[in-house]
Amino acid sequence: MQSMTGTVITVAPTGAENSKTDVPALPVTLDELVLTAKECEALGASIIHVHIRDADARPTLDPGRLRDTVAGLRESTDLIVQLSSGGAVTDPESDRLAVLDAGPEMASCTMGTVNFGDGVFMNRWEFIVELHTRMQERGIVPEYEIFDLGQLATLQRLLGKHGLPAGGHVHVDLVMGVPGGMPGTTAALVACEQAIRDLPAGTTFSATGIGRSTIPVMLASLSAGGHLRVGMEDTVTYAKGQSVDSNMQLVARAAGFAELAQRSPLTTREARALLGVPT
């Protein structure tokens, strides 16, 4: 069992999969993203997991836009800015590696290839090593994304062969309920929590459940000592037949569950201290 500190709440507001046409409330411009970030921070989020869009609201890894996004979020919030190095399933490895050039404090780093709906989210071993090593060299703190149980064994192998990440602390995010990955169930989360015990002492985890697994995963994570990720990247339905109004609605609900579990949301400063991200 993880030690029961307060809760790190990550907001993943945009993602690469939902379209602005289908989901008009999705933040896709820098102004929309910054406003969302400020409001989510006020509600208890401490990390923002960022995917960006181009002028036509399509997913992009454009280096200039990424740099402007990091600068815009830093200027307006104290949130830990975590850029997605996952991008969209169509993004080439070179563009995904170049995300690190935008100088984020954190970046995601996925621990294996997984079927992803109708697509394939490719993460070759050599690519994983390259991402991990570049992040070590640049002092960027990774969040290891885990879509299936075996990817925790891959993380163990990575750390054994290539050493601890920048900051020395290991943090993983369980992305559950992706069609092709592990299910968003308590049983799967408990299996991951057990496997995390084989990682370096003090390893922390957050969890997110895609679609209707959002609430079961949130409750399971809180009760197992894990942290939370929520946002319109993962969930656009608030309840049966009710669309999500905004990312703020999801963060407010997560903060409420965290309070009920007597694991209040951590401030950005507290989250930085826990995860080894410089202030």
Ligand code: KMH
């Ligand atoms: N959009 C997915 C293909 C990440 O951000 O690192 C990958 C993803 C994971 O969302």
Ligand code: ZN
């Ligand atoms: Zn993502």
